[in-house]
Amino acid sequence: MPHPTPEPSGLEWIEGGHVTTPAGFVAGGTYAGIKTYGDDPRLDVGILGGTGPLTVAGIFTKNAVTGVSVTWDKSVLAERRLVRGLVCNSGNANTVTGAQGERDCARIAALAAARLGCDARDVLVASTGVIGRLLPMEKVERGLSEVALAADGGLRFARAIMTTDTHEKQAAARITAGGRTYIVAMSGWIIPAPLAQPPTV
Template sequence: MAGAIEFVDGGTITTPKGFVAGATYAGLKTFAEDKLDLGILFSEAPCNTAGVFTTSTVKSPGVTMDKERLAQGIPMRGLIVNAGIANTCVGEQGYIDAIEMTGLAASKTGVTPEEVLVCSTGVIGVELPMSLIREGVGHIDLDGQGGSDLARAIMTTDTRPKETAVTFELDGRQVHLGGIAKGSGMIHPNMATMLSFIATDAAVEPGFLQSTLSEIADVTYNMLTIDGDSSTNDTVLVMANGVAGNAPVTAGSPDADTFTEALRQVCTHLTRELARDGEGASHLIVVEVAGAANTTDARNGAKTIASSSLVKSAVFGTDPNWGRVLAALGRSRAEVDEDKIDLFINGVCIMEAGKPIPFHRDAVVALMKRPEVTFRLQLHLGDGEATAWGCDLTEEYVIINSAYTT
């Protein structure tokens, strides 16, 4: 049973003890007074580290390198990340530049390059301007208050940074877990398009850390969709430095449930913020499917509805055209008995046992004008349940993506 978990006011990735971060503007993104585009996260102690990555067969050399280094089982000390340029589809030079970036971060922090991971995000098909990155690394100041700057440095079309942290007890010790994320467009599972970095001062056994991250990613990041497109650089990393001094959390330890729940809460919060800040979005969409024949059906149904362009357009127009929700469910490959379905829009029952329920249209339209629109479906076929997150489809999305590189 999970213990008490509390969100930390103003929490970020450097809320956990032993982590420092910093960022600078190196010139990889178009200039603005408040822009940052290059950052480093560093731990004073070695970290057991887990990761999940894009499933695309076209991927950044940074993804390839990170997977190789994690496979070696060497504790990590930090990561370097840039925004503005994805370092993807640039041939062998991309891998060479990724290696150099880890070397630059290692030299700055006094560790070996093999203890540093690298991530990039931005335009595909452009080589990294390494002269700017070499210069930029020298201007990064690392401190315990730098988490928010790092959250800003990884933004591309995001309109705001995403960061959070929680605190809880493990083995009688107060520990912290904090994270940041970026992503606004080109987001669709599996893995949802994003960078997300999570740090904890808890001691966590490596195998348990990896299995827990994979499990949590499936119910959070992999249930997020903005526009049906996936990316080449998707990376989620969790680093655990053990500075809190607790006995290492393992699959069989009494604290396993508490750590898992803490990670789930942080990832869920970041997932919701990513969906809320989808390119051009005016509404967060939440799709809850319960009573499915199994979990797979519930996930397929929820994701298909959340990613439907017709559903997304209806939410943008605050149009309670609920038939689009049922149509998406029907093509989701989930087992469905139409005569058993209940459907709710922001708590108002629209369909019960497969039959439409008369409702006051203007009242539902008013409810759909709220920043968050929730569709809940009860299938009455089993115990499977899942939640997916997305956003509406607006004219602004088309404008942003019609001129992304110009």
């Protein structure tokens, strides 16, 4: 993906870098049959985990209507700043789904936690896609059991959180500061403007 120029001093982009480029992360993604659109490989369930506790922070939408996963993540971060991972799905946002959506979100966190060897409240959840429909939990559960976690699984994770994106969004860079070198990475999705009415952050 293109990067802004000129580059900041001490920064080096890593060719082919992704969210598991830094040491201590594993990830993976698979197709569970949730998402009915997009190009192949049409992955729609992913897990990102750390080999140890991860320090986290969150920036959330300011929209009046938010998904169940946003509510879950806010409550997790209100309790703690260390988690073990993130589970995501695309194709269904689990938004405006009531009490059943809340139960489904908790179940997804618990299933991902079992894969990562931690408690459900140590897992953040991200769901994106169509609103107003219940998650097809049988497909989600099967998909989470099939995700192969690996140190080179960042690309599959990035594809698993794509909605209407035409390609995965990911990058990694090596930064030198204070005599030490760090690797930072990101993976995410971009929501088209008509789907993300302001105010959002």
